[in-house]
Amino acid sequence: MAEFTAVGVVGLGTMGAGIVEVFARAGLRVVASEIDEPALERGRAHLTGSTDRAVARGKLSPDDRDALVGRVTFVVGMAGLADVDLVVEAVPERLDLKRRVFGELSKVCKPSAILASNTSSLSVTEIAVSTDRPDRVVGLHFFNPAPVMKLVEIVRTVVTDPAVVADAQALCGRLGKVGVTIGDRAGFVANALLFGYLNQAVSMVEHGFVSRDDLDAAMRLGGGLPMGPLTLLDLIGLDVGLEVLDTMYERGGRNVRHAAAPLLRQMVTAGLLGRKTGRGFYTYGESAAAPDAAPVGSSADFVTVTDEPVIGAAMATDRPSEVVGLFVHGDKLAEVVRTVLTSDAAVAAAVASCTERGLVPVVCGDRSGRVVNALLFPYLNDAVKMLEASYATVDDIDHAMKLGCGYPVGPFELLDSIGPETVLSGLRALHRETPEPGLAPAPLLEQLVTAGRRFRT
Numbered sequence: 001m002a003e004f005t006a007v008g009v010v011g012l013g014t015m016g017a018g019i020v021e022v023f024a025r026a027g028l029r030v031v032a033s034e035i036d037e038p039a040l041e042r043g044r045a046h047l048t049g050s051t052d053r054a055v056a057r058g059k060l061s062p063d064d065r066d067a068l069v070g071r072v073t074f075v076v077g078m079a080g081l082a083d084v085d086l087v088v089e090a091v092p093e094r095l096d097l098k099r100r101v102f103g104e105l106s107k108v109c110k111p112s113a114i115l116a117s118n119t120s121s122l123s124v125t126e127i128a129v130s131t132d133r134p135d136r137v138v139g140l141h142f143f144n145p146a147p148v149m150k151l152v153e154i155v156r157t158v159v160t161d162p163a164v165v166a167d168a169q170a171l172c173g174r175l176g177k178v179g180v181t182i183g184d185r186a187g188f189v190a191n192a193l194l195f196g197y198l199n200q201a202v203s204m205v206e207h208g209f210v211s212r213d214d215l216d217a218a219m220r221l222g223g224g225l226p227m228g229p230l231t232l233l234d235l236i237g238l239d240v241g242l243e244v245l246d247t248m249y250e251r252g253g254r255n256v257r258h259a260a261a262p263l264l265r266q267m268v269t270a271g272l273l274g275r276k277t278g279r280g281f282y283t284y285g286e287s288a289a290a291p292d293a294a295p296v297g298s299s300a301d302f303v304t305v306t307d308e309p310v311i312g313a314a315m316a317t318d319r320p321s322e323v324v325g326l327f328v329h330g331d332k333l334a335e336v337v338r339t340v341l342t343s344d345a346a347v348a349a350a351v352a353s354c355t356e357r358g359l360v361p362v363v364c365g366d367r368s369g370r371v372v373n374a375l376l377f378p379y380l381n382d383a384v385k386m387l388e389a390s391y392a393t394v395d396d397i398d399h400a401m402k403l404g405c406g407y408p409v410g411p412f413e414l415l416d417s418i419g420p421e422t423v424l425s426g427l428r429a430l431h432r433e434t435p436e437p438g439l440a441p442a443p444l445l446e447q448l449v450t451a452g453r454r455f456r457t
């Protein structure tokens with residue numbers, strides 16, 4: 001087993017600076033490297049800000065903060081990495097740039113040093129072969145915010161020495177993280193499942209199917225997720241999101257789920273990158289807009305919707321303009337479905353009625369699965385396809401989504417609790433509406449339903 005005493009981090013953006021903190025918290029000496037003084041200063045400020053916040057919240061004593069920061073040496077360039085036992089590269093997500101950095105690391109680092117990339121979706125193999133030691137190269141993929149999220153995806157290539165993988169696993173344990181070891185496939189486990197969902201969420205807003213705020217509320221309250229997808233994209237950075245999607249689309253068989261929504265590309269071109277630029281889907285520092293007041297004196301008829309469009313049920317009545325669909329999730333959320341004929345007054349009355357009953361209403365168009373199921377079911381389907389491809393196990397996939405993205409349950413736990421047959425019938429309805437191959441129900445799911453089995457039991 002390798003002994004890690006000193007480690008290096010190259011690139012001190014949000015992820016790199018977070019990884020520096022993770023290492024220093026675990027008592028390791030860290031050499032933190034950037035390309036020039038201003039970038040180095042930004043990295044230093046990130047570490048100081050994060051550790052000062054921990055002190056202010058009573059999570060870290062001032063002495064421990066000083067000791068932590070004292071373990072980090074900030075350097076411009078890579079010459080200072082000569083003695084480290086492992087380096088994590090976290091520079092922007094461009095293959096040419098990463099290959100150049102790894103070429104330089106080959107020259108500077110001692111032969112025994114492990115070279116790791118924090119790439120989100122690029123090929124670790126292609127990065128590895130640009131070094132003098134492809135057998136000592138792995139992916140170490142952390143999740144944002146690095147000090148908080150417990151998952152590290154350890155990516156081994158066909159040439160990685162198994163002893164290096166074992167060392168990486170042991171290191172993750174020392175950092176208080178859970179390492180999941182997987183092969184070199186675009187998006188690995190978590191991003192491959194997360195970004196199809198994020199992309200679809202952007203498309204929903206782009207097409208006016210649901211508003212920004214309603215979409216995020218639906219996934220927090222109806223999906224139980226820690227953040228809505230647009231808030232999460234703002235945290236990750238829209239530029240990073242676009243790069244990950246473009247790479248997965250090219251490397252992952254041009255799956256329509258990973259074809260970036262035009263709105264995402266336009267926002268990146270316009271410099272609306274999320275939190276880091278002060279504006280993305282949300283503007284930071286802005287107070288929340290007041291909700292529209294509901295008109296008084298209007299009425300609506302409700303139908304409880306299934307997978308089918310509501311307009312069919314509405315047309316069976318003598319006043320389809322007063323019909324809305326209503327789908328209640330637990331005791332928190334109500335999806336209010338407006339058809340092509342529903343009047344504004346009927347929507348407003350439905351919204352007011354939900355609010356009176358203590359439910360948060362979200363208004364959406366008349367499509368299969370509405371917001372929550374239309375986003376969750378294809379994500380579950382993607383997880384089944386990943387299992388079917390033997391890329392990762394049920395446990396690893398569930399772990400990855402819980403520990404990497406803060407989901408309360410993993411996709412297979414969720415599939416089993418909803419019922420595979422319910423998910424399959426929802427997927428069939430979605431696929432009828434949008435007959436894209438990437439949205440076809442996974443054969444393994446069909447087989448499981450036929451066999452009357454669950455995934456985890």
Ligand code: 3HC
Nearest residue numbers: 050059120142143144145147148191226227236404405406
């Ligand atoms: N740095 C350090 N610590 C942070 C932090 C940051 N940037 N942001 C939050 N924290 C800490 C807080 O100090 C707090 O710690 P405590 O529990 O010890 O007091 C804890 O996290 C919870 O923070 P808050 O109470 O302020 O806020 P929330 O409860 O809303 O949690 C969250 C924030 C942990 C970010 C949560 O919303 C979450 O899990 N969101 C999902 C994040 C996610 O999906 N990440 C993965 C993105 S994909 C990715 O990174 C891959 C890449 O390749 C693109």
